[in-house]
Amino acid sequence: MAALKELHRELENKANDLNKLQKDIAKNHQIRKKYTIQLGENELVLKELDLLNEDANVYKLIGPVLVKQDLAEANANVRKRIDYISAELKRLDSTVQDLEEKQNSKKEAIYKVQQRIQSLQAGKGKA
Structure with missing residues (x-):
């Protein structure tokens, strides 16, 4: 009986850890989405700057x-x-x-704990 309670507690802890990891992944995807949008915007600005003559006002x-800026400086920035x-x-992809x-290892650990609980309960049912 005590072993079963301990396994349920362990299962709950692992499920909480998994939930936290899933929230971190979702947060990371949101940040990545923001950076992807910014990258597209900046690449568009760079294309526009490349179309300008050297004496153009930027x-x-x-x-x-609005502050006047040198074209070369704007390009470099x-x-x-x-x-x-x-x-x-790249850092976000790695993270x-x-x-x-x-997350996958937590899921695997949860599955193993669930199997141990089931085998304990099955053993009790036969007794």
């Missing part, structure tokens, strides 16, 4: 004010932003892969 919105976002996406591996 303005950057800083708060409520957008490229840096793209590099940063790409690096973040989500790690979380999914942990």
Whole structure:
């Protein structure tokens, strides 16, 4: 009887851990979605900047004010932003892969505990 209670407690703890991992994965996907959108926007800006002549006026919105910016500087800033976002996406992919591996191992552990509970209950039923 005590072994069965202990297994139920262990099962509950593992289920809570699994739930937390699933929330972390969902949160990671939300962040990844945001970065993917930003990457697309920045790549679009870079294409637009590439279409401009060298003497074209470029303005950057800083708060409520448009500030004139050098084309080369604007180009460099957008490229840096793209590099940063790409690096973040790679990091997030790595993190989500790690979380999914942990999730699979938790599911497997839960399954094993459930099997032990079932075998204990089946053993009791025969007694």
